[in-house]
Amino acid sequence: MQQTMDQFQVGDQIRITKLELDGVMRRRLLDLGFVPGVIVTVFQKSPLGDPIAYQVFQTIIALRKEESSLIYGEKINEEVCIHE
Amino acid sequence: MNKRIALAGNPNTGKSTLFNLLTGLKQHTGNWPGKTVAHAEGELTTEKATYQIIDLPGTYSLYSNSEDEEVARNYIIFEKPALTLVVLDATSIERNLNLALQVMEMTSQVIVCINLIDEARRKGIEIDAKKMSEQLGVPVILLSAREKIGIIQLLKTIDNMMERKITTKPFQIAYSDEIEQKIKQLEPHIKKVFGDDLPTRWIALRLLDNDQSLFDELKSYLGQDKQTSIEKVIYSNKERSYGA
Ligand SMILES: Nc1nc2c(ncn2[C@@H]2O[C@H](COP(=O)(O)OP(=O)(O)OP(=O)(O)O)[C@@H](O)[C@H]2O)c(=O)[nH]1
Ligand SMILES: [Mg+2]
Secondary structure: HHHHHHHHHOOOOOEEEOOOHHHHHHHHHHHHHOOOOOOEEEEEOOOOOEEEEEEEEOOEEEOHHHHHHEEEEEEEOOOOOOOO | OOEEEEEEEEOOHHHHHHHHHHOOEEEEEOOOOOOEEEEEEEEEEEOOOEEEEEOOOOOOOOOOOOOHHHHHHHHHHOOOOOOOEEEEEOOOOHHHHHHHHHHHHOOOEEEEEEOOHHHHHHHOOOOOOOHHHHHOOOOOEEEOOOOOOOHHHHHHHHHHHHOOOOOOOOOOOOOOOOHHHHHHHHHHHHHHHHHOOOHHHHHHHHHHHOHEEEEEEEHHHHHHHHHHHHHHHHHHHHHHHOOO
16 A cells, blocks of 8 residues: 555565655655665654654665655565464 | 866765775875865876876765765766766665766766675675676776775776777666657757767756756856856757747
């Protein structure tokens, strides 16, 4: 299910689906590795939940809600279900 | 003859380590004029010649979102080094190729240096330099600036590039038909203003991206009397984008 990047939990692995930003900020995020198709991990949340640090290609990058709420992704590490 | 070699790359890829190895004690450091960004320049002597090496600030991009990126971009575009070594982290090729491809849009005189190869090997990462070189259209060299691996090959490749014994054909990113068409429309206008002085396709792309910081640099590059010519190009670009 597609959600914005600020909605995921620490440890979630997310495949980026789209960026709802334009111009310089969009370019900046793409350059930092937030590219559709790329998988990032939620690394850490600050006590108030903003900013949030993500691991992108082995680099840790913190984003404010302002930006993370405009990047969409889907969680790929579904919790393991135990079937009886 | 211009014997300047620039070192570009993402942060922390070993540019300064390579710079120190190549230049030894023959270097001086300071700041870039008017900037808070560190500047280091040194001398490298090979079997064939003596070159000046410039250590550019590490950046993820050259689209000038920061002073660092502006310094690196302006150096490559306006100071036109004879050769640019793009230093990549062998353990993070995918991220690092972004900058390499940007530099290859700006200049064809590029050597891709894949550094930290020792670290990559420890992690079990194998890199096929020959295949990468075929695909990128420029020399690709595996290096460890720390363990001094690949340095002799790098020096030979530098000499050969400088003597034009190696010709490159940098991989060009193909954009959407719409953008390619706009590039084609803009290129002749840009060429009229800058001739072969600056990379036409790259400038067309920056104009289409509405890069204000570059407009300003282009204007001061042209000087007072010629400023209107670039304004006309920009204006015609905007007409085409927003008009009709
Ligand atoms: N294992 C290994 N480490 C290296 C190599 N080259 C550089 N390093 C290390 O990587 C770190 C960063 O090196 P620098 O030379 O400062 O990197 P830089 O690209 O100049 O960094 P910025 O100027 O901040 O962009 C240092 O700890 C170096 O010792 C290498 O080939 N192998
Ligand atoms: Mg450095």
